[in-house]
Amino acid sequence: MVSIDVQNAWVEFPIFDAKTRSLKKAVLGKAGGKIGGEGKVPVIEALRDVSISLQHGDRVALVGHNGAGKSTLLRLLSGIYEPTRGTSRIVGKVAPVFDLGVGMDPEISGYDNIIIRGLFLGMTRKQMESRIDDIAEFSELGNYLSMPLRTYSTGMRVRLALGVVTSIDPEILLLDEGIGAVDAAFLDKARDRLNDLVKRSGMLVFASHSDEFLKSLCSTAIWVDHGQVREHGPLREVLTHYKGRDPFANDDEHASVGAGGTP
Ligand SMILES: Nc1ncnc2c1ncn2[C@@H]1O[C@H](COP(=O)(O)OP(=O)(O)OP(=O)(O)O)[C@@H](O)[C@H]1O
Known part of the structure; x- marks a missing residue:
């Protein structure tokens, strides 16, 4: 069973220049018999005293203003960042989809990229080989799949990347909003695949500014504000507080659409 447990976690970034100066000082300090105090290094506190417990089946929206700490939190939840203070415990294989193209x-073909990207997301070569036909059909790239990726347009790359990402079987799926930036018409086509992907995954945390996406994929939400968890609860409740209006207000007649919010 997958789970994520983060307790009193901080993620702090020392400011580079200041750190260099302080390092110099520390060295000089040592020679002179005096070491500069830790407090002299300015740090950006991207996350402050964050505690979050997530279980199998959770579908969590991550919302907050620019610079609030969403991306940092996703990196903490994926294990890419260790907390500088506090603890984080992640049980399960994480598929971090922060950048579709990463x-x-x-220089290699679309086919080879399908395999490589799949390996990166925790799949095996065999698993990816069995999905190539499906990804080829979805991406509609035809013969281009045997051409080097550099010959693709941006949109073609996105199709391929989205085809691969939606073909995996993630235990813990962490999505950054980049996925919402895809061309709207193609995204319509990807919607069912995205829904299926989320259904297959043991847990989803999705950072996005798109109400529509959050409503269709998530049931709870975490509002991050100035590096702290301001609210964690049912999607509708948290979105309403965050936005200052109820984003479900207009579709109450379609309230069954898996939003999971309170009525
Ligand atoms: N590598 C880093 N070095 C220094 N500061 C950082 C680093 N990464 C993030 N920060 C800082 O941490 C804070 C949170 O950034 P983060 O990228 O997590 O915000 P966000 O909520 O994802 O923002 P956005 O919606 O604009 O993408 C910001 O003040 C940012 O400047």
Whole structure:
């Protein structure tokens, strides 16, 4: 069973220049018999005292203003960042989809990229080989799949990347909003695949500014504000507080659409 347990976690980034100066000082300090105090290094506190417990089946929206700490939190939940203070415990295989194109090599073919990207997301070569036909059909790239990726347009790359990402079987799926930036018409086509992907995954945390996506994929939400968890609860409740209006208000007549919010 997958789970994530983060307790009193901080993620702090020392400011580089200041750190260099402080390092110099520390060295000088040592020579002179005096070491500069830790407090002299300015740090950006991207996350402050965050505690979150997530279980199998959770479908969590991550909302907050620019710079609130969503991406940092996703990296903490994926194990890419260790907390500088506090603890984090992640049980399960994480598929971090922060950037659709990451792990793609422009010099190799679309087919080879499908395998490489799949490996990056925790799949085996065999598993990816069995999915190639499905990804080829979905991406509609035809013969281009045997061409090097550098010959693709941006939109073609996105189709391929989205085809691969939606073909995996993730235990813990962490999505950054980049996926919502895909061309609307193609995204319509991807919607069912995205829904199926989320259904297959043991847990979803999805950072996005798109109400529509959050409503269709998530049932609870975490509102991150200035590096802290301001609210964690049912999707509708948290979104309403965060936005200052109820984003479900207009579709109450279609309230059954898996939103999971309170009525
Ligand atoms: N590598 C880093 N070094 C220094 N500061 C960082 C680093 N990464 C993030 N920060 C800082 O941490 C804070 C949170 O950033 P983060 O990218 O997590 O926000 P976000 O909520 O994802 O923002 P956005 O919606 O704009 O993408 C910001 O103040 C940012 O400047």
